[in-house]
Amino acid sequence: MEKLKENEYQLVIPDVMMPGFDGLETLVQIRKESSVPVLMFTAKKGNISKARGLRAGADDYLTKPFVMEELLARIISLIRRYTRFNLNMLPCRKEALWQH
Numbered sequence: 001m002e003k004l005k006e007n008e009y010q011l012v013i014p015d016v017m018m019p020g021f022d023g024l025e026t027l028v029q030i031r032k033e034s035s036v037p038v039l040m041f042t043a044k045k046g047n048i049s050k051a052r053g054l055r056a057g058a059d060d061y062l063t064k065p066f067v068m069e070e071l072l073a074r075i076i077s078l079i080r081r082y083t084r085f086n087l088n089m090l091p092c093r094k095e096a097l098w099q100h
Helices: 002-006 021-035 047-056 068-082 093-098
Strands: 039-042 060-063
Touching: 002 021, 021 039, 021 047, 039 068, 047 060, 060 068, 060 093
Parallel strands: 039 060
Antiparallel strands: none
16 A cells, blocks of 8 residues: 555556455455556456455456456556546557557
């Protein structure tokens, strides 16, 4: 959480089952401090887990294992929405994002 306060991030990707941390509790703490987009990872396949994460403030949810193309597409989509569809605000070139 200290890193979130010290730096500006375009996206945060916590895991529901992070070692030593509860991912959903981390999400709640993030939402107290920031409106940064959050994409949750989980190994749990149940819809209840996804619904809890989304209700807690996640912007999107991805179940492991996943395909890298889907992860990249979700990241691009979340950042695009967060920056009001202006990819020019990103620190990397727009073309580089679409080539992955």
